[in-house]
Amino acid sequence: MAGEILIVDDERDIRSLISMTLEDEGYQSKTAANADEARNILLSRPPVLAILDIWMRDSDMDGLQLLEWTKGVYPDLPVLMISGHGTIETAVQAIRQGAYDFIEKPFKENRLVLMVERALEAARLTQENAELRTRISEDMAPELIGNSQAMRVTRQAISKIAPTASRVIINGPGGSGKELAARVIHDQSQRRDGRFVVANCARLAPERVDAELFGSESMQASRRIVGLFEQAHEGTLYFDEICDLPLETQGKIVRAVTEQRFRRVGGNAEVVVDVRVISASSRDLVTEIQAGRLREDLYYRLGVVSLNVAPVSERREDIPLMAKHFVKKIADRLGVAPIKLSDEVLAAMQGYEWPGNVRQIHNTIESMLILAPPDRREPVGLSLLPADIQNIPRGSSRSGLDEMFSLPLRNAREDFERVYLATQLRRFDGNISRMANFVGMERSALHRKLKALNIDNMEAAEHAVVAHTIDSEKGATS
Numbered sequence: 001m002a003g004e005i006l007i008v009d010d011e012r013d014i015r016s017l018i019s020m021t022l023e024d025e026g027y028q029s030k031t032a033a034n035a036d037e038a039r040n041i042l043l044s045r046p047p048v049l050a051i052l053d054i055w056m057r058d059s060d061m062d063g064l065q066l067l068e069w070t071k072g073v074y075p076d077l078p079v080l081m082i083s084g085h086g087t088i089e090t091a092v093q094a095i096r097q098g099a100y101d102f103i104e105k106p107f108k109e110n111r112l113v114l115m116v117e118r119a120l121e122a123a124r125l126t127q128e129n130a131e132l133r134t135r136i137s138e139d140m141a142p143e144l145i146g147n148s149q150a151m152r153v154t155r156q157a158i159s160k161i162a163p164t165a166s167r168v169i170i171n172g173p174g175g176s177g178k179e180l181a182a183r184v185i186h187d188q189s190q191r192r193d194g195r196f197v198v199a200n201c202a203r204l205a206p207e208r209v210d211a212e213l214f215g216s217e218s219m220q221a222s223r224r225i226v227g228l229f230e231q232a233h234e235g236t237l238y239f240d241e242i243c244d245l246p247l248e249t250q251g252k253i254v255r256a257v258t259e260q261r262f263r264r265v266g267g268n269a270e271v272v273v274d275v276r277v278i279s280a281s282s283r284d285l286v287t288e289i290q291a292g293r294l295r296e297d298l299y300y301r302l303g304v305v306s307l308n309v310a311p312v313s314e315r316r317e318d319i320p321l322m323a324k325h326f327v328k329k330i331a332d333r334l335g336v337a338p339i340k341l342s343d344e345v346l347a348a349m350q351g352y353e354w355p356g357n358v359r360q361i362h363n364t365i366e367s368m369l370i371l372a373p374p375d376r377r378e379p380v381g382l383s384l385l386p387a388d389i390q391n392i393p394r395g396s397s398r399s400g401l402d403e404m405f406s407l408p409l410r411n412a413r414e415d416f417e418r419v420y421l422a423t424q425l426r427r428f429d430g431n432i433s434r435m436a437n438f439v440g441m442e443r444s445a446l447h448r449k450l451k452a453l454n455i456d457n458m459e460a461a462e463h464a465v466v467a468h469t470i471d472s473e474k475g476a477t478s
């Protein structure tokens with residue numbers, strides 16, 4: 001298995017007996033004769049398990065103190081204590097302090113192996129549970145929903161990038177799915193059994209950012225921090241909004257990423273890690289470099305491969321798929337009955353701009369699920385949508401109607417048809433066959449109609465909808 005077992009005992013014979021027994025079973029081990037040596041090893045690379053003798057000569061800490069120190073630095077590291085004759089009570093005390101179990105000297109080799117296996121299995125389950133809880137609470141099943149051309153291109157790129165060890169920079173507006181894309185990359189890589197650790201650069205306080213990333217060493221256990229780089233060992237570290245990091249820290253990351261080693265704040269020992277870095281930004285990175293907010297060398301180190309995630313407004317046809325996906329997923333999480341989304345609601349959602357992208361769709365669906373009436377057999381109507389999303393298609397707005405009433409039928413009909421068809425053209429992303437199907441016209445007749453109304457391309461359709469919106473808003477305020 002990956003990782004080492006640390007054996008701390010002042011008796012050389014016991015150290016080598018344990019070490020040989022474990023190595024015969026396929027484990028790797030490291031040994032220390034006293035607490036000082038043990039701390040150095042623990043700080044240079046966390047082991048997967050520590051076995052500590054309770055009584056140690058020539059050591060500045062006994063086993064119990066070393067246990068307390070170790071748990072302060074690595075709270076989740078499983079620890080087995082070795083108790084000698086007359087130290088059983090102390091061993092029981094050790095379990096209260098967080099040791100997994102203890103073994104009494106002299107011990108049988110197979111009993112030791114059994115305990116090691118159990119301790120490692122328990123630690124693995126604890127970690128898995130914690131990760132499962134995080135996933136559920138963060139609502140982050142690593143699956144990118146959508147069938148648009150843009151989403152297909154993103155998914156294809158991910159399937160090529162994921163199995164490589166390359167560092168990736170993901171660019172896209174806020175809420176468009178950059179973190180989800182990074183999770184999918186991690187999930188499809190050989191590191192999937194390692195952790196996916198998020199460094200939220202905008203939220204790291206500048207005075208603590210180095211300690212948070214690289215960890216800190218202090219004689220006071222309570223002030224030690226295991227850094228995010230170390231937490232992501234054998235996994236993936238995701239930098240959200242990389243340009244928000246102080247420039248000095250960016251410089252340290254260049255080295256850590258290139259050499260896969262660094263020093264903790266206040267420490268001298270080099271820590272060696274194996275971490276894949278994926279970074280993300282919602283800003284234009286070239287502009288950020290020119291403005292001096294992103295180091296060019298960091299950009300080239302991190303951006304070996306770039307991946308773009310398109311805004312929702314460029315892949316409107318994904319909206320119904322995503323909306324339906326969120327209905328199911330969020331209803332399950334909230335423990336409420338799902339709702340059915342009417343065609344009207346889906347059309348309004350497809351006509352809206354979604355400045356907050358997928359996150360906004362997610363939140364809109366969550367609010368609809370909470371506000372919908374208890375009887376959910378019928379599809380929900382427009383009234384459940386926030387007002388600004390309901391306003392599209394705009395032809396139905398009151399001021400728009402008032403304006404149409406002031407026109408002769410022929411002009412009013414033409415106005416309505418133009419806005420209606422332009423909205424549908426945007427909704428179906430210019431796909432005439434699907435649009436014809438929906439509006440109930442022959443494909444060729446629809447073509448002729450669009451041409452006659454001067455909206456036979458996306459740009460003209462966009463223009464017609466925007467012009468109408470402005471007219472309606474003027475009407476509403478006059």
Ligand SMILES: Nc1ncnc2c1ncn2[C@@H]1O[C@H](COP(=O)(O)OP(=O)(O)OP(=O)(O)O)[C@@H](O)[C@H]1O
Pocket residue numbers: 139140141143144145146172173174175176177178179180181240280282322358359362
């Ligand atoms: N294609 C998609 N399919 C399903 N869910 C998605 C998709 N894209 C994004 N989401 C969901 O939308 C929400 C926002 O996505 P995410 O956090 O990945 O966006 P982001 O671009 O990293 O945002 P920010 O820039 O604000 O950090 C999450 O709940 C995510 O699971």
